[in-house]
Amino acid sequence: MTGLRGIHIFPAICLAAIVLAGCDTHKKVGPDKQSVQPANTLSVQEFAKFTGLTITKSTPMSAELTSNGVRVVVYVDPNGWVGLNGRRVGPIGGVVNYLGILYVPLDTVIQVRQLLAMGSVPVNPLTPIPTNPNGSHNPPPPVGPPYPTNPINPTNPPVRVSGRIVIDPGHGGKDPGTHGAGLTEKSVNLAVALGVAGDLRLHGVDVVITRRDDTFVDLTDRIAVANNWKADAFVCIHTDYSKNGAAVGHSILLPRGDSGRAARLANLISRNLASIGSPSYSIRRDDRNLCVLRNARVTAVLVEMGFLSHPADAARLGDSGFQSKIATAISDGIVQYLQGK
Template sequence: MPVSDAANRIAVACLAVMLGAMLCGCKPPEGDNIHHGGGAVVRPPAGTLSIYQLAGRLNMHVVRTSAGSATLRNTSHAVVVFADPNGQVHLDGRVVGSTGGITCVGGILFVSAARVEPLQQALARAPDLKPTRRRKRQRPDPHRRAKPRGVIVLDAGHGGRDPGCTSVYGLAEKAVNLPVVTETARRLRARGYTVVLTRSDDRFVELNERAAIANRHNADLFVSVHADWAPNASAQGYTVYIAKGAGEASSTAAEVFDRHLGRIAAHSRGVRYADFRVLVRTTCPAALIELGYMSNAAEARQLADRAYQRRLAAAIAEGADAFVPSRR
């Protein structure tokens, strides 16, 4: 790398650290770790993408984020987005534009979706950086790991001190989500996938950590599994959620899950949009499935039934198996 580039990049990195220290706020609200509590759904301004969603669109990873900036990287390039009001966007140490304003919601930086296309174009034009020997040794790129069929991260909602909702028969949601996810994992592993679970027993895992697990494993797909609750006891059906700013890949995955679940569950509420924290903090295609209503007597009975749980798991596994190979 030319000396001037190296100096530029050091200056950019220093500035990022300084701004991060200067700006405060951008903290998640209290109690954000409970799915049905505040913070499980974040409310960014319309037309924005989280820094993680932006990274996904650019085929990059978020390697660092603070209140002042975020650094995205892949094997060839580095993008730094600054969060100050006149924030610039740097590509490989050079200014390629401004963010037009960044919002911090629930501890997550959100940037205008209009930034995606200019950045994609700038990346397409930029000459590849040669990885330095130091970076090669210290930070092996997750893209280079052998993944014969793909990596799927399955997230059993709630756990431990967070039971989720409670069915009309008194069953905790966490005890429905886990067996469905465990059986889904068994089926996908049998098909040759690498499956990572955010929890494999009854333990509490923070929402941010659930998404971080998917990002760390460079997942091809993230699926969060929940069961629904409503004050109206007649509410029924399963729902597949994706983030409001979800890309085409997440939309495709959601449609595939909706179709496969429709073969065994009677009522689909269709694909819906909600910025669940676990969906906006994941870089890969991501969906959250609500299996049915624990507040509906008939569905609560089904959701507690082991055979029905296995059928749901089979449908989710088939959906993932239909989606992931099409993306690789």
């Protein structure tokens, strides 16, 4: 169910942490180098998430991702490339190291995912990754012919849509947020938020994420990024906890002065979350006067993905497969918002 349902008074502990973290509104912060990645790329971490592969080796110059007989090797080099079981995927020289993180062209990632989905990747292991992480070697060439550039039979290619979105994984570093069922909020938030950011990039959306690891970021800096960048939307990702053990499902908070745009975005996100089995607990105007919503000069929503205090929600939130589903649901809602639906 979606729609404005009034104010709920159950204590949401993670929100209290937001209020306590302070809010200096005089700072001027924009997207910095560390939060913006090369256009039309995914990091190797995002690459792994979208292909279901596990990063088994990582150096400043290369990475290896594997799963069940599949082996992807990513080389950074002027002649670098992405290899999938001995054959090259995508263009030569397309892999870059930017501020210590390896980035792969989006089209290459999509192609790898589609090849894996087809289930017909030939077994043909690559030459092992060179051990010298900073060597000026030429990587060993793939042993088979490259995969054709556009051979794939895309069943559901991502809809292309333009827009600027800031994704804000709540808490981080010294601020863990709430916890329950063996889960810590900041970790759940980050896992889902990285998925949302990656999904949006697959759609061609420009994305800034306010943190990409377990670091503390000032609340004012988070919203300032969105304001100064004039983002189309600022989406905070949080996890809830309630003393009312029966509380279950997702909630979405809107700025008190919302003109209707945040409500539209919230309803789209909520509809997609409901479709994967996460019930709508509430969509409501901010009853806590939260820093990040109070100071938003762009469309802003805060998504509470579910309650760690509820066994069903906690089981879903702790499952990496369901985290991916949540990420896709949220990103689909954002894409639909950008499409004007």
